Amino acid sequence: MLNIGVIGYGYWGPNLVRNFSELRGARVAAVADLDEAKLELVRRRYPATRTTNDWQELIQDPEIQAIAIATPVSTHFEFGMAALKAGKHLWLEKPMTETSLQARKLVDEAAKRNLVLFVDHTFIYTGAVRKMGEIMKGGKLGRVYYYDSTRVNLGLFQRDVSVISDLAVHDFSILDYLLGEFPNAVSASGTNHFPGTPANLAYITLFYASGTIAHVNVSWLAPVKVRQILVGGSKKMIIYDDLEPSEKIKVYDKGVSFTDDPQQIQEMRVGYRTGDMFAPKLVGAEALQVGGEHFVDCIAKGKTPETDGKLGLRVVELIEAATSSMRGKGETVYLQRQRKVS
Numbered sequence: 001m002l003n004i005g006v007i008g009y010g011y012w013g014p015n016l017v018r019n020f021s022e023l024r025g026a027r028v029a030a031v032a033d034l035d036e037a038k039l040e041l042v043r044r045r046y047p048a049t050r051t052t053n054d055w056q057e058l059i060q061d062p063e064i065q066a067i068a069i070a071t072p073v074s075t076h077f078e079f080g081m082a083a084l085k086a087g088k089h090l091w092l093e094k095p096m097t098e099t100s101l102q103a104r105k106l107v108d109e110a111a112k113r114n115l116v117l118f119v120d121h122t123f124i125y126t127g128a129v130r131k132m133g134e135i136m137k138g139g140k141l142g143r144v145y146y147y148d149s150t151r152v153n154l155g156l157f158q159r160d161v162s163v164i165s166d167l168a169v170h171d172f173s174i175l176d177y178l179l180g181e182f183p184n185a186v187s188a189s190g191t192n193h194f195p196g197t198p199a200n201l202a203y204i205t206l207f208y209a210s211g212t213i214a215h216v217n218v219s220w221l222a223p224v225k226v227r228q229i230l231v232g233g234s235k236k237m238i239i240y241d242d243l244e245p246s247e248k249i250k251v252y253d254k255g256v257s258f259t260d261d262p263q264q265i266q267e268m269r270v271g272y273r274t275g276d277m278f279a280p281k282l283v284g285a286e287a288l289q290v291g292g293e294h295f296v297d298c299i300a301k302g303k304t305p306e307t308d309g310k311l312g313l314r315v316v317e318l319i320e321a322a323t324s325s326m327r328g329k330g331e332t333v334y335l336q337r338q339r340k341v342s
């Protein structure tokens with residue numbers, strides 16, 4: 001039985017505790033939060049779970065083998081490093097850390113100690129993203145021309161992180177998973193409409209050596225909630241609407257073809273293909289349940305999680321690049337890194 005200690009029982013922590021409590025082979029041994037009212041909630045919902053306002057108590061507990069951290073991003077490095085140094089496997093909420101240097105240090109520490117480092121990029125464990133991966137990795141989409149995401153709604157305004165760290169991280173992790181490629185340049189524009197607060201709106205473009213271009217539009221200042229991704233390939237196109245209750249993914253047999261004949265290209269002889277649309281069946285399990293089972297399995301078998309520290313680090317590198325570009329009003333930031341994601 002894996003004993004898990006959860007630090008942070010605010011908005012996201014309760015989802016972790018609920019899912020971990022239902023896992024076979026694991027239990028939530030203790031929850032830490034600074035807020036006594038939140039701990040009171042834990043005691044009412046989970047009478048067998050210990051509560052404390054001192055996070056270090058969980059780290060020092062020899063009965064606890066894994067720590068999950070769902071506190072503000074500014075605490076992730078300190079808490080995460082302390083957990084690893086105490087020999088605990090680690091579940092870290094997204095984004096992994098505030099800086100890529102911190103993320104790299106956690107990756108190294110976990111590797112040195114042979115500990116599992118899982119970063120909760122939840123979307124990777126959704127039926128929809130899994131299905132998109134299956135379609136794209138199987139070559140059914142053809143060459144990927146573009147990825148276009150709109151992730152907007154009213155709020156929740158965050159005090160400590162920008163809308164890039166809050167919302168665009170989801171697209172950065174999904175792109176990493178779907179394309180298996182790291183961008184070679186990033187350009188971002190955005191703003192904070194309220195002085196002294198982090199950016200609440202951003203438009204980010206990512207350029208890939210393969211020719212794929214990705215655009216991510218994130219905002220906390222939209223009158224309606226939109227969660228929509230379009231992926232256009234040479235053979236098919238996908239629309240993923242996360243707010244659709246059932247048919248979240250639709251695959252369109254639509255596209256264009258240009259002739260090889262230079263003369264005809266000059267004349268813009270474009271062939272348009274408009275075929276069928278189909279909505280594939282998706283695995284319905286809650287992403288956190290799938291991720292939780294994977295975490296426990298990785299610990300039991302000494303495996304590397306799909307959303308490991310290296311993925312977490314790549315996402316933090318993209319947050320840094322986009323933030324730096326945004327400060328330069330969209331100035332292109334070039335990224336030095338192996339293009340293929342290992």
Ligand SMILES: NC(=O)c1ccc[n+]([C@@H]2O[C@H](COP(=O)([O-])OP(=O)(O)OC[C@H]3O[C@@H](n4cnc5c(N)ncnc54)[C@H](O)[C@@H]3O)[C@@H](O)[C@H]2O)c1
Pocket residue numbers: 007008009010011012013032033034035038053055069070071072073075093094095120121122166
């Ligand atoms: N994976 C996802 O889809 C997803 C969704 C939402 C949030 N998150 C992530 O989860 C993390 C937490 O976000 P949230 O929205 O739940 O924040 P929140 O502010 O609602 O909750 C944070 C909790 O941590 C507690 N806390 C703060 N400092 C503490 C300390 N020193 N010791 C113990 N407890 C402490 C606070 O009292 C609060 O209850 C963030 O990294 C966020 O990005 C992930």
